Amino acid sequence: MPLATDSLSVPNLFQSEHGFWIFLSCLPKFGARRQQAILEQLPDFRQLLTHNAATLKALGLAAETIAALEAWRRQDNAHPVVANADGIYRNCLRTGTAILTIADADYPEPLRHIHDGPLVLYVRGDRSLLGRDQIGIVGSRNATRAGLEHARSFAAALGQKGLLVTSGLALGVDGAAHAGALDAGFPTVAVIGNGVDKPYPYRHRTLSERIAGEGVIVSEYPPGTSAKAGHFPRRNRIISGLSRGILVVEAGLKSGSLITARLALEQGREVFAIPGSVHNPLARGCHHLIRQGAKLVETVDDICEELGGW
Structure with a gap:
């Protein structure tokens, strides 16, 4: 209350x-x-x-x-x-709104080890989940039907392996990943670029309530903050910072998901990418990442195998 x-x-x-x-x-x-x-x-x-x-x-x-x-x-x-x-x-x-600072014992340990971890996080939901092993799932806001299905199925399978799915609550791949985890009975972490009391995008207001009730929503922006374009690139470093690795489902060559992948590499995280048809422009970002050394992923076991010694 x-x-x-x-x-x-x-x-x-x-x-x-x-x-x-x-x-x-x-x-x-x-x-x-x-x-x-x-x-x-x-x-x-x-x-x-x-x-x-x-x-x-x-x-x-x-x-x-x-x-x-x-x-x-x-x-x-x-x-x-x-x-x-x-x-x-x-x-x-x-x-x-819960306040979680870098001085608190339950501040997420992985964020302590990135050079620009936020001093304060604002939290709605179960903050203890932030201490769980996480995998970030990111991708296009305009994903194909196959891309959305990949996001949902991989989120569910990762939950079954004991990994928490983290994403940014955006339209497209992000929303599908959150919903896939929740529908399979697993909590999920949403890192957003606005106040935790202001659902964005509005189309995801119901999904946002589900995440707050069954998972956790986190932001470095205080309550009352509206979404702004400049907030989202900064939000991405928290998604990658919380995660053991980032899975890129679908992304164009200019997608913000590639920014998240780059941040993950800078933070020493693993990067995974799902290949797609050469005729699909949203596969080009994934193919670019694979050529740059990202792990090609066909099943969730490919991710778990790579993370085995993390």
């Missing part, structure tokens, strides 16, 4: 461990490279709050970042970055 948002019932942002990490995720000019540079100099991000402005500048932080950190120290809710973090925190409590 969503929590009330009056001042008496909402825990103070500044006393909440989750509140601090939400604030960090809102800091301007504090992306993955800057975070990594800081951790090479400090053992813990909390130490940023113990240094004065001159030291923070010497650490390489921008003036906007330093100003926000000083506002947090003053507990200045009027500062826009602090106010934004406070709004996100309260909205999570209001909507019943």
